[in-house]
Amino acid sequence: MKLTSLTLAVAMFGGAAVAAEVGPREVQFNEDGGVEASLSGMPGDPAKGAVVMATKSMGNCVACHAVTALSDTPFHGEVGPELDGAGDRWDEAALRGLLVNPKMMFEGTVMPAFYVIDGFTRPGDAYTGKAAQGDLDPLLSAQDIEDVVAFLMTLK
Ligand code: HEC
Numbered sequence: 001m002k003l004t005s006l007t008l009a010v011a012m013f014g015g016a017a018v019a020a021e022v023g024p025r026e027v028q029f030n031e032d033g034g035v036e037a038s039l040s041g042m043p044g045d046p047a048k049g050a051v052v053m054a055t056k057s058m059g060n061c062v063a064c065h066a067v068t069a070l071s072d073t074p075f076h077g078e079v080g081p082e083l084d085g086a087g088d089r090w091d092e093a094a095l096r097g098l099l100v101n102p103k104m105m106f107e108g109t110v111m112p113a114f115y116v117i118d119g120f121t122r123p124g125d126a127y128t129g130k131a132a133q134g135d136l137d138p139l140l141s142a143q144d145i146e147d148v149v150a151f152l153m154t155l156k
Pocket of ligand 1: 053059060061062063064065079080081082083086089095098099106108109110111112114148152
């Protein structure tokens with residue numbers, strides 16, 4: 001349904017900005033599990049990325065990762081490695097790929113895929129015990145991912 005309205009929007013406005021967005025099913029991985037091209041076609045904003053990472057209803061990265069630069073947010077988890085220096089350890093493509101679907105790099109990881117809409121065991125539709133209908137939204141939008149990548153690149 002979403003794809004149809006997106007296609008419609010592109011058709012109607014011929015819109016460069018809309019057309020440039022890469023949908024969750026269209027992401028191209030390189031052989032290392034990285035993703036070279038911006039998902040939104042726009043540069044990321046590191047300040048917004050920091051908010052996405054610290055916000056529970058968004059990335060909630062701090063639930064699993066300690067990040068010194070986000071120490072205003074209490075209770076960082078230790079499930080995943082500390083992210084200080086992530087911008088030195090990884091390049092932009094690798095970080096983007098890791099956020100889209102970390103299973104391309106770390107098989108069987110508990111880290112969620114933030115830009116995937118299928119291939120899950122579907123969660124039940126609010127207590128009915130029936131699988132939810134239709135496509136699930138990705139956990140983060142294309143621009144959220146770009147913002148988080150931009151923030152991670154500042155962690156030197
Ligand atoms: C449920 C826990 C969990 C959440 C939530 C989570 N991660 Fe991870 N992450 C992991 C684990 C575990 C690893 C280590 C990979 C492995 O071996 O499974 C990892 C690995 C990473 C790495 C590579 C580690 C390194 O050396 O720097 C980065 C970068 C990363 N995560 C970023 C993020 C970001 C950004 C978010 C939020 C958008 C996030 N993670 C959310 C668990 C999590």
